[in-house]
Amino acid sequence: MTPGSTSAACAALFRRDLTLAWRRRGDIAMPVLYAVIVTTLFPFALGPEAALLARISGGVVLVTVLLAILLALDSLFRSDIDDGSLEQLMLAPQPLALLLGVKILAHWLTAAAPLIVVAPVLASMLRMPANVIPALIAALVLATPLLSLLGAVLVALTAGTRRSGMLLALMLLPLCVPVVIFAAGAVAAAQEGLPWVAPIAWLGAALALALVLAPMACAAALRIAMDA
Amino acid sequence: MRAAESANVLIEARALTYSRQDEVVFGPIDFAIHAGDIALIEGDNGSGKTTLMRILTGMLHTDEGELIFEGAPYTRDTTAGAIVFLGHHLGLKLDLSARENLHVAEGLYGRRDGADPLGVLTSVGLAGYEDEPVQRLSAGQKKRAALARLLLVPARVWLLDEPYANLDRDGIALVNRLLGEHAARGGAALVTSHGAVSFAGDEPRRIRLHA
Amino acid sequence: MANWVPLWLHKLGSPPIFYRFAGVVRPWALALAILAALAALYGGLVLAPADYQQGDAYRIIFIHVPSAWMSLFIYGAMAVAAFVGLVWRIKIAEVVAMESAPIGAAFTFITLVTGSLWGKPMWGTWWTWDARLTSELVLLFLYLGVIGLYHSFEDRRQGARAASFLALIGIVNVPIVHFSVNWWNTLHQGSTVRILGPSHIEMSMLWPLLTMMLATKLYYIASLFARVRADLIATESGKDWVRAIALAENGDRP
Numbered sequence: 033m034t035p036g037s038t039s040a041a042c043a044a045l046f047r048r049d050l051t052l053a054w055r056r057r058g059d060i061a062m063p064v065l066y067a068v069i070v071t072t073l074f075p076f077a078l079g080p081e082a083a084l085l086a087r088i089s090g091g092v093v094l095v096t097v098l099l100a101i102l103l104a105l106d107s108l109f110r111s112d113i114d115d116g117s118l119e120q121l122m123l124a125p126q127p128l129a130l131l132l133g134v135k136i137l138a139h140w141l142t143a144a145a146p147l148i149v150v151a152p153v154l155a156s157m158l159r160m161p162a163n164v165i166p167a168l169i170a171a172l173v174l175a176t177p178l179l180s181l182l183g184a185v186l187v188a189l190t191a192g193t194r195r196s197g198m199l200l201a202l203m204l205l206p207l208c209v210p211v212v213i214f215a216a217g218a219v220a221a222a223q224e225g226l227p228w229v230a231p232i233a234w235l236g237a238a239l240a241l242a243l244v245l246a247p248m249a250c251a252a253a254l255r256i257a258m259d260a
Numbered sequence: 261m262r263a264a265e266s267a268n269v270l271i272e273a274r275a276l277t278y279s280r281q282d283e284v285v286f287g288p289i290d291f292a293i294h295a296g297d298i299a300l301i302e303g304d305n306g307s308g309k310t311t312l313m314r315i316l317t318g319m320l321h322t323d324e325g326e327l328i329f330e331g332a333p334y335t336r337d338t339t340a341g342a343i344v345f346l347g348h349h350l351g352l353k354l355d356l357s358a359r360e361n362l363h364v365a366e367g368l369y370g371r372r373d374g375a376d377p378l379g380v381l382t383s384v385g386l387a388g389y390e391d392e393p394v395q396r397l398s399a400g401q402k403k404r405a406a407l408a409r410l411l412l413v414p415a416r417v418w419l420l421d422e423p424y425a426n427l428d429r430d431g432i433a434l435v436n437r438l439l440g441e442h443a444a445r446g447g448a449a450l451v452t453s454h455g456a457v458s459f460a461g462d463e464p465r466r467i468r469l470h471a
Numbered sequence: 472m473a474n475w476v477p478l479w480l481h482k483l484g485s486p487p488i489f490y491r492f493a494g495v496v497r498p499w500a501l502a503l504a505i506l507a508a509l510a511a512l513y514g515g516l517v518l519a520p521a522d523y524q525q526g527d528a529y530r531i532i533f534i535h536v537p538s539a540w541m542s543l544f545i546y547g548a549m550a551v552a553a554f555v556g557l558v559w560r561i562k563i564a565e566v567v568a569m570e571s572a573p574i575g576a577a578f579t580f581i582t583l584v585t586g587s588l589w590g591k592p593m594w595g596t597w598w599t600w601d602a603r604l605t606s607e608l609v610l611l612f613l614y615l616g617v618i619g620l621y622h623s624f625e626d627r628r629q630g631a632r633a634a635s636f637l638a639l640i641g642i643v644n645v646p647i648v649h650f651s652v653n654w655w656n657t658l659h660q661g662s663t664v665r666i667l668g669p670s671h672i673e674m675s676m677l678w679p680l681l682t683m684m685l686a687t688k689l690y691y692i693a694s695l696f697a698r699v700r701a702d703l704i705a706t707e708s709g710k711d712w713v714r715a716i717a718l719a720e721n722g723d724r725p
Contacts, residue, residue, distance in 0.1 A: 036341075036370020036414075044367020048353065048360070055355045116349025123317055124368035125341030131368075185640065189633045193623040203616040203637060206609045206644055210651035217655065253636055256557075258319050260629045280626065282709050323560065 041126045042134045049138035052111075059107070063100040064146050070096045071154040082159045089158035090168060090219030096154070097147050097172060098179060098208060102201055104143035105183040108135070109191050109254075118191070122258065132254070133247035136184045144176040160223075167222035167232075171215040174235040181239075181246035182207045188253035192260055211235070268295045269330070270417060270448050271316070276325035278311055285311055286469045288325055293450065293465075295416070296443050301452040303469030309452040310348070312469065313421045316450060317345045344369065344415035346423060350406040354395035358386055358405040361394060362412055369413035380411040384434060399426040407438060418442060418449040484563035486703050487712035493696035501693035507686035514679030528592040535585040537683040538578045539603075542610055543645075545575035545691060549617070550642040553635030563699070565631040566706075568638060569621050570698035574691055576614035582607050602656045606649045613641040627706060 034040060053060060074092050078084060112118040121131055151172055152165050160168065186203045190196040214231040221228035269292050277287030286308035293299055303309050314320035315327070318339055327334035329342070352361050362377040381390050384404040394402060403426050410418055423435050439449055451464075515533035522529040549571040556564035586604050587597045598604070617634045624630030707713050 034370075035366045036368075040367045044364050048356070048364045051360070052353060052355050111353075114349070115353065116347055116351035117353060119317070119319065119345060119347060119349070120351040120365070120368065122319060123343060123345055125370075126368060186637070189620060189637055190623065192629060192633070193620075196623070199616070199619045199623055202612060202619055206613045206616065206641065206648060209609055210644075210647050213651045213655045249640065253633070255319075256629070256632045256636055259321055259632070260624075260626045281628075282707055 036125070038126055038130065041124060042130060045121075045131055045134050046138055049135060050142070053138070053142040060142050060146060063104045063143055064150050066103055067096045067100045067147055067150060067154060070099065071157060074158065086159040086161065087223075089155050089160035090164065090223060091216050092158060093151055093155050093160075093168065094171070094175070094212060094216050094219065097144075097151060097176065098212060100147055101144055101176060101179050101183065102204060104139075105180070105187050105204075106197060106200060107143075108139050108184055108187050113191055118254075118258070122254065128251040128254070129247040132184065132188075132250045133243075136180055136247065136250070139184075140177050140180040144180055148172045148176060164219060164222045167218050167228045170232050171218045171235065174232065174239050175211050175215040178211050178235065178239045178242055179204075179208060181242040181250075182211075185246055185249045185253050188250045189257055191254055191257035193257075211238070214238075269293070269328075270295055270297075271334075271450075272328040274326040274328070276312075276315070276322065276327060278308060278315060278320075278322045279324065280311075289467065289469065291465075291467050293417075293448050295446045295448055297448045297465055298439050298443050299448075299450045299465040299467055301450060301467045301469065303452075307469040309469060310421055312467075313345070313347065313419055313450070313452060316419050317343060339417075341369065342415055343417045343419060344410055344413050345419045345421075346406055346410065347421045350402055351409075352394045352402060352406055355393060357391045357393055358397070358408065359390040361405065362408060365409045366412055369415065372412060372414040375412050377408075377412060380408040381405070383411060384408045384438075385430070400428060400431055403427055404431065404434070407435065410438065410442075416447045418447065418451075420449060420451045422452055424453055484561040486563060486707050486710070489563050490700055490703050490712075490716075493700050497693050497696040497700070500689045500696070504686050504689035504693055507682050507689060511679045511683035511686055514682065515676070519675045519679060520673070525593065528589065531585050531589045533679055533683050535582060535589060536680060537687045538582040538585065539607065540684060541687045541691060542575060542579040542582050542607065544688070545571050545578060546610065546613070546638075546642065546645065549575060550638050553638040557632060557635050557639070562628070563703075565628065565635060566699050566702050567695065568635050569617075569631045570695055570702055571691075572614055572617045572621070572634070572638075574694050574698075576611060576618065578687070579607060579611045579614055583611065600656070602649070602652045605652045606645075609648045609652075610645065613638075613644065617641070 071092060074088070075085060078088070109118060112121065122128060124131065148169065151168060155165060155168055156162075183200075183204055186200060186207070187196075189203070190200060193199070214234050218228040218231040218235070221231065271291075271293040273289060273291050275288035275290060277289075278285045286303070289312075291299065301309050301312060311320065315322055318334065318336055329338045332338045352358075353364070356364075358381055359377050362380070366377065378390060381387065384407050386401060386404050386408065389397060389401060394405060397405065403423075407423070410420075418439075420435075424432050427435065439451070442449055450467075511533060516530055519530070521527050549568045552564045552568035552571065555561055556568055583604065586607065590599055590604075591597055617638050620637050621627075621630045621634035624633060704713060704716075
């Protein structure tokens with residue numbers, strides 16, 4: 033790969049973000065820890081009755097994972113803004129949308145993928161039947177990148193502001209309603225022994241669309257937010 | 261002489277003005293930067309030096325006045341790869357070493373003919389610190405690591421916002437030497453400074469911003 | 472991009488011209504809005520007969536339905552203004568988009584409140600996860616997100632541009648939310664009561680409804696113009712035309 037080519041740029045950025053995440057691996061554990069804590073609170077609040085927990089397990093795990101991703105999203109551009117790396121990224125002679133796509137991918141791998149790994153454990157703690165777990169994993173594999181992509185656009189919009197945590201949640205909620213509905217719909221269908229492919233297919237279609245459009249929207253949003 | 265000069269104008273500003281909340285920050289100003297020019301942007305605090313820098317990077321947009329790059333409108337497409345920016349935030353990742361930081365810059369911007377990460381770190385006086393995480397370097401050494409990026413990437417126009425801050429006498433001399441060499445190669449640079457600068461070699465062009 | 476579009480919009484979008492235009496239109500729009508609203512309320516609350524099923528409770532539709540229409544209409548207007556502002560960088564369009572958001576949020580809030588008031592006698596509960604009400608709630612969050620983002624920037628124009636972008640994302644999102652909430656409702660066998668009742672309405676009910684719709688539209692124009700004028704006076708305070716207005720005002724009452 034020749035230095036300065038688009039593929040070299042993507043590779044360098046991808047390696048940089050993974051290296052940085054590895055050097056701060058404590059941060060990777062935070063969303064997972066958060067998800068574990070929130071999930072363990074539910075049996076304490078609702079009682080340990082197995083039938084009740086099994087009924088709510090899908091929704092609880094999905095919403096918990098969503099909140100954990102929301103928690104991690106703020107770090108997507110935060111350090112790059114603070115140390116000026118984002119300016120360097122924006123001035124690079126490369127398609128910004130592609131670079132941001134690489135950043136979102138690296139962020140998803142370090143922040144969301146560990147959540148998918150622990151999700152079956154959390155679901156089992158809530159007595160989710162084993163035959164529903166594949167539907168849960170399929171829903172998460174499609175829903176989490178979708179949330180990362182949508183969230184990245186909104187994080188980019190708040191890049192020029194100071195306080196953004198609560199605002200980000202407010203902005204993301206309307207966008208994640210359909211994602212939650214279809215992901216939870218797939219799990220609920222699996223729990224009732226019905227075919228759950230249709231909502232998964234909808235999620236897949238939305239993800240394909242978001243993969244193309246979200247990085248471009250993210251680039252446009254970032255240029256607006258940095259225009260001051 | 262003038263005809264020859266206008267042939268290699270890199271950046272030209274005509275009546276460039278910037279307003280924030282409908283209050284004029286600076287301008288209208290006119291200037292032309294040719295290949296081989298080092299221009300010093302002067303002005304007091306709040307006179308808009310950093311704002312002008314951000315406009316020249318293309319990140320900040322202004323509706324008033326005209327900005328031209330090599331005869332074409334100043335857009336991302338025309339300036340891509342020709343400009344490198346060093347701002348208040350150095351753009352260094354503190355958890356990475358100076359060498360790793362340069363590898364990222366090389367990947368994003370490409371590499372100047374004959375330059376390599378180790379070589380440019382030596383020429384800014386960071387030999388022996390290549391693999392030290394940047395957060396363990398002193399403020400002056402961080403600045404030098406950021407200056408090394410200028411030598412590594414092929415950009416012709418350097419935009420340096422307060423490059424002398426945090427540098428000792430040797431460091432200031434280093435910046436002046438790098439600028440001199442860059443100009444001799446046919447590059448151009450715009451430099452902001454609010455202090456008195458003893459620029460070695462030719463007298464720089466001056467762009468004055470009135471507060 | 473065609474050149475005449477920005478030229479034409481720039482002329483209409485010149486702050487002093489818009490300021491004067493809005494100042495002339497606003498009192499008329501407000502007066503007509505009040506007249507139309509009074510007529511509609513008289514028609515709806517007094518003249519129209521009681522519903523054979525719901526009795527007098529249905530009369531809340533004369534507030535609820537026009538508000539619901541306006542909540543969507545204003546979102547559309549805001550998105551159009553946001554698009555114009557983003558593409559052609561026209562200040563007046565940015566201001567119109569940002570000043571529309573609180574009005575739209577207010578109509579959405581009224582829709583939600585009247586909807587749940589209506590829900591109590593109809594469904595026996597203040598809130599139900601009906602598809603329309605849920606979509607309306609999401610719409611309220613969209614409005615609040617736009618307002619919140621606008622105010623979180625120090626530079627108002629930059630905030631307006633960022634919030635305009637969010638408004639455009641939202642306009643894509645609204646139909647998706649509506650579709651998904653409908654799908655979710657059928658999945659969970661929710662309430663099947665239709666808010667809008669039978670599709671053929673009595674003429675005596677229809678005309679107050681349409682008149683109220685006209686009144687809310689006029690009120691939106693009056694309210695928007697008042698807000699835009701206040702915003703322009705504040706943000707353009709350094710400009711000559713504002714100084715001229717201020718001097719003229721002070722000339723009357725020193």
